[in-house]
Amino acid sequence: MTWLLLAEAAVPEGGLFDLDATLPLMAVQVVLLTFLLNSLFFRPVGKVVEDREGYISTSLADAKQKLEQVQRLEAELTEQLRGARQAAQAAILEAEQEVDNLYREAIATTEADANRTREQARREIEAQREQAQSQLMGKVDEFSTKIIQRLLAVS
Amino acid sequence: MALLPFTLPFAELEVGNHLYWQIGNLNLHGQVFLSSWILIGALLALVLVGTRKLDRDPRGVQNLLEFLWDYLRDLARDQIGEKYYREWLPFIGTLFLFIFVSNWGGALIPWKVFELPEGELGAPTADINTTVAMALLVSLAYFYAGLSKKGLRFFELYVEPTPIMLPFKIIEEFTKPLSLSFRLFGNILADELAVGVLVYLVPLIVPLPVMLLGLFTSAIQALIFATLAAFYIGEGLHEHH
Known part of the structure; x- marks a missing residue:
């Protein structure tokens, strides 16, 4: 080994397990490094x-x-939306019913009107026919008396 | 290593050879400090770049740093528990980062490019001094955590669950730092040596799988050291009822 040859009076022999003042100094160095690294x-x-x-x-x-909060608001809004939908549904239903009612009413009045007009017309026709018939009867009577007079005059 | 008649430029093996710095009559392993300074510098540079403009929408390096922070927080929190992990996160995290950077830096940076008069640069964790220093810090932290939180009741730990455990628990206090330091030291040194020997024998391609395996074990070792450190500290803080 080389270090055996180099061993002189003042210089220690060295070796693997040579403990000397390096030890405490290294310890101090490590402690200093600890403080330094702690602050840095x-x-x-x-x-x-x-x-x-x-x-x-x-x-x-x-x-x-x-x-x-958002979830709470969302739930609230959903609730509101459902209410609004229900209200809309109800409004639609009501409107439909109303329209239906109106329609039926209109049809009923119209029908009644028509019936009344028809009845009136029928009655008028009846009256005119009766009048015409009575006129005709009068004329027939007149003619027949005239014919009878003529015949009586001739004979 | 003069066994072969020739030597390849990047394939020499030196073991136990240190660049000695002498301060008074203290000896220091210079190569360990040099490489650790380079690696710590790189780590700090990364941290500084990443934390320069921290933003709520992370971009660039901040992502990496936040990932690291998260990873280390989970590590510390799992081991220490929700109540105390904050105080110990910097210590555990620093251990992990320093060991990880050292291991990977030791494996990835071509240290042989830098000529040293003696010894060679490499992973600081391949030196027993570094690992023993960190293991002893962990032991200190463990005692400090336990004693500061529980006072002398900390020592009840030694007779839990039965007093028969007392000798084993006392022995454990010595084996903990020993196993911590030698596991890390042994793994990293063995990896460096295995790669070194393979590069020495076959310089091309063949060492690559071992190098990859080395990167894997390096990362695992950093994780193991940090996890065990956190576990020991958590054990010291744990309330027995």
């Missing part, structure tokens, strides 16, 4: 990460609350 790395990065975690959780809670 762990604290600032931790703050950012935890701030973000807080931000995310509050945002999430906020969003949940808003979602709840």
Whole structure:
């Protein structure tokens, strides 16, 4: 091994398990590094990460609350919509009934009118026919008396 | 390694060879610090770029950093529990990031390009000092967490569920850092050596599967170390009833 040849009076022999002042100094160095990294790395990065975690959780809670609100409003609106639909249905039904009623009424009055007019016409016709018949009868009577007079005069 | 008559430029094996820095009469492994500084620098640069403009709508590097943060938070929270994980997240996260960056940096950066007078650059976690340092920090953190939260009642842990467990629990306090440090050290060093030996023997293509496997184990080791550290701390904080 080379280090055996290089061993001199002042310089220690070295070797794998050579414990010396490197140990405490390294310990001090690691402790210093701990403090340095604490202020440069762990604290600032931790703050950012935890701030973000807080931000995310509050945002999430906020969003949940808003979602709840939206769902409540939606349910309310659905209820309103159903009411409105029912009202519309009722209005349509009512209007249809009314139209039906009006239609029937109109037909009934028209029919009654027509009947009355027909009746009147029939009665007028009857009266005229009767008049005509009586006139005709008068004329027949007149003619027959005339014929009888003529015949009597001739004979 | 002068076994072969020739040496390839990027295929030399050195084990236990350190670039020594001497401060007073203390010895330091310079290569470990050099590579760890480079890797920590890269990590900090990434963090600085990513956190320059943090936004609620993440873009670019911020996504990566947030993914990492989330991953580490889940890791810490699963092991330590909702109540206390915040205080320990930076420690657990730093362990994970440092080990991960060290392992992958050690495997991915062509360290051989940088010539050192002695030793070689590589994963800082392939040095026993680094892993032992982190394992002892974990043990300290575990005791600190338990004692600060529960006071002396922390030691009730040793006689739960029965006092027979006392010797085992005491032994456990020593085996925890030992197993933590040696698992990481052994895995990373073994991976580096396996890749090194394969590159030394067949420099082309053949080492690639082992390198990929090494990347996989490196990531797993970082996860294991961080998870166990979090688990130990969680155990120290756990309320017994």
